[in-house]
Amino acid sequence: MKKIVLHGRRVTGGYAEGEALVTHDTISGWGGINPQDGTIIEKRHELVGKSVKEKVLAFPGAKGSSGWSTTFHIMRLMGNGPMAMVFKEMTSKVALGSVVAHIPAMTDLDQDPLEVIDNGDWVKVEADKGRIEVIKKSQNTEGTNRIKSITELNKSSRKKVIAFKE
Amino acid sequence: MLLNSDEQAMLDGKEGLDRQKAMELLVKYGEALGAERLVNTNNVCGGISGASPFVRKFAAKVRNMDAVFSEFNLDSGEGVKIFPVKASSCSLIQGMDPAHWQIQGVAPDAYEFNMRKERFYARIGINLMNTCAPYLIGNIPVKGEHCAWMESSAVALCNSIFGARSNTEGCESTGAAMLTGKIPYWGYHLPENRLGTHLLEVEFEVKTVMDWGLLGYYVGEIVQERIPVLNGIRHFPSFSSLKHFGAAAASSGGVEMFHIVGITPEASSLEEAFGKRPPADILKFGKAERQETYYKLISSATDRNVDFVVLGCPHYSIEQLRQVCLLLKDKYVHSNTNLWIFTPKAIKDIADRNGYTKTISKAGAILMTDTCPALGRVSPKGVKVVATDSAKQAHYLPAIMGFQTWFGSQEDCILAAVSGQWRGELK
Numbered sequence: 001m002k003k004i005v006l007h008g009r010r011v012t013g014g015y016a017e018g019e020a021l022v023t024h025d026t027i028s029g030w031g032g033i034n035p036q037d038g039t040i041i042e043k044r045h046e047l048v049g050k051s052v053k054e055k056v057l058a059f060p061g062a063k064g065s066s067g068w069s070t071t072f073h074i075m076r077l078m079g080n081g082p083m084a085m086v087f088k089e090m091t092s093k094v095a096l097g098s099v100v101a102h103i104p105a106m107t108d109l110d111q112d113p114l115e116v117i118d119n120g121d122w123v124k125v126e127a128d129k130g131r132i133e134v135i136k137k138s139q140n141t142e143g144t145n146r147i148k149s150i151t152e153l154n155k156s157s158r159k160k161v162i163a164f165k166e
Numbered sequence: 167m168l169l170n171s172d173e174q175a176m177l178d179g180k181e182g183l184d185r186q187k188a189m190e191l192l193v194k195y196g197e198a199l200g201a202e203r204l205v206n207t208n209n210v211c212g213g214i215s216g217a218s219p220f221v222r223k224f225a226a227k228v229r230n231m232d233a234v235f236s237e238f239n240l241d242s243g244e245g246v247k248i249f250p251v252k253a254s255s256c257s258l259i260q261g262m263d264p265a266h267w268q269i270q271g272v273a274p275d276a277y278e279f280n281m282r283k284e285r286f287y288a289r290i291g292i293n294l295m296n297t298c299a300p301y302l303i304g305n306i307p308v309k310g311e312h313c314a315w316m317e318s319s320a321v322a323l324c325n326s327i328f329g330a331r332s333n334t335e336g337c338e339s340t341g342a343a344m345l346t347g348k349i350p351y352w353g354y355h356l357p358e359n360r361l362g363t364h365l366l367e368v369e370f371e372v373k374t375v376m377d378w379g380l381l382g383y384y385v386g387e388i389v390q391e392r393i394p395v396l397n398g399i400r401h402f403p404s405f406s407s408l409k410h411f412g413a414a415a416a417s418s419g420g421v422e423m424f425h426i427v428g429i430t431p432e433a434s435s436l437e438e439a440f441g442k443r444p445p446a447d448i449l450k451f452g453k454a455e456r457q458e459t460y461y462k463l464i465s466s467a468t469d470r471n472v473d474f475v476v477l478g479c480p481h482y483s484i485e486q487l488r489q490v491c492l493l494l495k496d497k498y499v500h501s502n503t504n505l506w507i508f509t510p511k512a513i514k515d516i517a518d519r520n521g522y523t524k525t526i527s528k529a530g531a532i533l534m535t536d537t538c539p540a541l542g543r544v545s546p547k548g549v550k551v552v553a554t555d556s557a558k559q560a561h562y563l564p565a566i567m568g569f570q571t572w573f574g575s576q577e578d579c580i581l582a583a584v585s586g587q588w589r590g591e592l593k
Contacts, residue, residue, distance in 0.1 A: 011198045026390055026420070031540065031562045035220065041565050043466065063390060063420035066316040069336035070215045073238065078220060091391055091420065092333035092353060095198040099191070100241045100338050105198070 004134040008109035017124040018083035021055035030067025038080040056123040057082040061089035068093035073100040084125035187242040188342035196350035205351040209313040212340025231286035239341025251344040259298040270544035296536040297510035314343035319413035325423040329431035362395035365445040369452040376575040378407035379557040382414030384459040391420035414557035463573040466564035475583040478508030479556035500586035505531035
């Protein structure tokens with residue numbers, strides 16, 4: 001199976017993987033996400049009602065209030081934050097938010113992440129190496145069940161599953 | 167990132183643990199941004215977000231404000247003793263009015279936390295301005311001054327109207343800047359990043375504060391965090407109009423800087439506003455765009471029975487309070503409606519002297535300080551339908567509080583407060 005690899009700049013370091021949540025709308029932190037459960041609450045947002053919790057969040061960038069970082073800070077302390085962030089436009093809000101969320105984040109990618117990554121894809125963010133690996137949901141012939149099961153396996157067996165699919 | 171010797175000394179802990187934690191955060195933040203160095207700042211506006219119940223729960227657990235500041239203003243899980251600030255610092259808008267917290271529906275523990283926080287701020291030398299509009303009460307940055315401000319609407323004015331230099335900072339970066347007098351040299355601190363990106367031909371004759379709000383909301387949504395250049399403004403805007411414009415553009419998008427040709431300090435001409443780079447896009451604001459923006463702003467509202475009217479976002483100036491008093495004279499707020507007006511405490515002192523506070527309370531309205539409904543999540547009990555003259559509140563209240571929200575002029579709002587009915591329309 002073909003995997004898609006993107007290269008870019010590390011914003012904050014670390015490694016994480018998870019299911020992608022993708023939007024083409026910029027995200028408001030304070031007043032845009034409820035930190036109690038990570039749900040997007042902005043009325044006219046593409047992802048209204050969806051939670052960022054434990055997702056690899058792919059989005060254009062940050063907008064709105066300067067409480068952006070505090071929202072991601074509180075979500076982290078409550079355990080409701082995303083696993084990693086991938087975004088296109090650097091701003092002070094999204095940079096500080098990535099730092100205080102204590103998760104890997106990347107930007108300046110060699111392909112448009114919002115074109116390449118779809119909702120439900122499995123995304124590995126290796127921020128220190130400047131590398132993102134995308135396993136398409138549609139190319140996962142066994143269906144989404146296998147991707148879901150990956151989360152429950154330990155790291156070594158997870159590698160086997162992916163190797164098997166390749 | 168390259169550090170000066172004084173920055174390195176702080177990072178090495180030579181000025182104490184609090185300065186060390188602050189520098190550690192600034193280095194991580196600077197690296198995330200891709201900044202090459204830090205810059206000195208002596209003008210920092212920030213605060214601890216006390217409006218969040220989670221922060222209060224955290225404070226109740228750790229039982230000391232040093233640990234709260236360490237976590238929420240320095241991103242340090244280790245609570246360290248905080249020593250007085252290095253940079254000139256002030257607190258921004260807070261979660262409640264300490265004189266009206268009970269009417270605002272604030273819980274006693276939240277009030278207690280607020281007062282503990284004030285005592286802590288005072289102890290470390292943060293000036294208690296408690297407003298989203300610090301420029302109304304004495305914090306007027308000098309052109310070219312490097313600042314570290316939070317509050318998106320204040321940042322937009324700091325850059326655009328005063329010609330000072332600030333990115334939109336957060337609680338953690340302002341906390342670290344207060345202690346160290348440093349902030350990453352990135353974004354709007356660099357002259358080349360301050361040039362316009364989008365040309366906005368303003369075809370509709372924008373005169374009123376309300377129209378400036380619509381214009382700001384329109385352009386913010388399109389340009390997001392880029393820099394619009396307004397051309398064709400024929401009526402000289404009041405400061406209230408610009409304050410409203412900046413707040414609206416910073417809510418619908420992320421506008422941190424704008425130029426108005428012939429008016430703002432870095433746009434004496436179109437050439438100065440854009441430098442040598444042509445605009446990425448040319449937009450227009452005409453009758454159709456104005457109308458479309460108006461209907462977007464009132465899209466949450468259907469019920470015309472208004473039970474809550476909100477004025478003073480961004481916090482009202484003394485002149486805006488005078489206008490309210492002229493409209494409220496010999497009138498009385500409808501029995502099914504509440505009228506709350508928000509201003510900085512320092513301006514309320516002038517309103518007290520001028521008799522404005524008395525006029526407002528005689529009409530059955532309340533003049534409040536330190537907070538606003540969207541930030542403090544404060545409102546009268548049982549509210550369903552709100553009217554406001556602020557595009558920013560109209561943007562946030564439906565999402566944060568679930569209120570149907572009407573948007574209009576100050577006159578529309580006073581009329582709604584007095585009649586209990588929304589009759590505003592786009593004239």
